Amino acid sequence: MPRIVEIISFLENFAPLSYQESYDNCGLLVGNKTEPCTGILVCLDVIEDIIDEAISKNCNLIVAHHPVIFSGLKKLTGANYVERIIIKAIQHNIAIYAIHTNLDNLEHGVSGMLAQKLGLQNVQVLAPKKGTLSKLVTYIPIADTEMVLKGIFETGAGSIGQYSECSFVIQGEGSFQPLAGAHPHIGEVGKKEKVLENRVEIMYPNYLESTVVAALYTHHPYEQPAFDLIPLLNQHNQVGSGCIGDLEKPMQPRDFLAYISKTLELSCVRFTTAFTGEIKKVALCGGSGSFLLKNAITSQADVLITGDFKYHDFFDAEDRILVCDIGHYESEIHTKELLFTVLTKKFVNIAIVLTSIHTNPIGYYQL
Ligand SMILES: [Zn+2]
Structure with missing residues (x-):
């Protein structure tokens, strides 16, 4: 039986x-990650019925898309559904893990899955994320x-799009003088040394930084390798929104409208009536994606296609x-299937276990 931490490591x-948005609260929200995992319940939202379902199905780990603790908790008195969920989860030794905007921001994450459901071709990230790449x-x-x-390549560094093991190498002369106490790979203590060296550049996603630096220390022959970690302004084309x-x-x-309603089994679509052109290029974002309107138009x-559009945004x-x-x-909804x-x-x-509970708090009244 794997421990909860093994499931978390895999998910992370x-x-x-590091791909989550700044406002988010992904990760382990409740529970002890060192416990053995008896079963995993996968859902979109954690509501009280989900805790009961986890208990009845002997799952001590809930993996949910939306973080039930989102903006912090100051009391745990059971005064609202969030507090009652946390209390019940702790009482029954159930861990709750949230995989939210970090999953949204994956190329084949929440929106990628929606694009797949709609049979889209040539799918790319709509708003690639910046600030996620560095160079060694x-x-x-x-x-x-x-x-x-x-x-270093074994860590996953040097991958750009459909290319792996990418690097740039140029030759030059390095110089150094080992001081007392040093154990130089080349040269001797007290004597200035000049060595023909390669300057090597490799790009990596920021979340790999400690692994990349550890690999550098492990494989570099020098006692004290010289290196720079340089944050890049480049956008990451495989990571971002929509x-x-x-x-x-x-x-x-x-x-x-008929096609998406049938394919996604929708009972209601709110749409803008002003557009009368032909539809060929489709932008989409699972969840609240109205912030992508400009990106969609520019592209x-x-x-x-998204959710949570407000009146004035239309x-x-x-x-x-x-x-x-x-x-x-x-x-x-398909995020559960993806997980x-x-x-x-x-x-x-x-x-x-995929939850069998419908957690949407919104209903649609039809005459
Ligand atoms: Zn959402």
């Missing part, structure tokens, strides 16, 4: 915590360069783009 390797620059004796590079892709064939807005999308679309608000829950699939592939000897 899949969707690094280091200086290695020529003969040791290949070995050091190999060790997706954009193409329909196989263009559709008229009414046909498109020449014909439609933006005006901002003017006649430039069709906005389809399909509902927050409806746009993320269930990745967990089931990795952990074969543990019960992984």
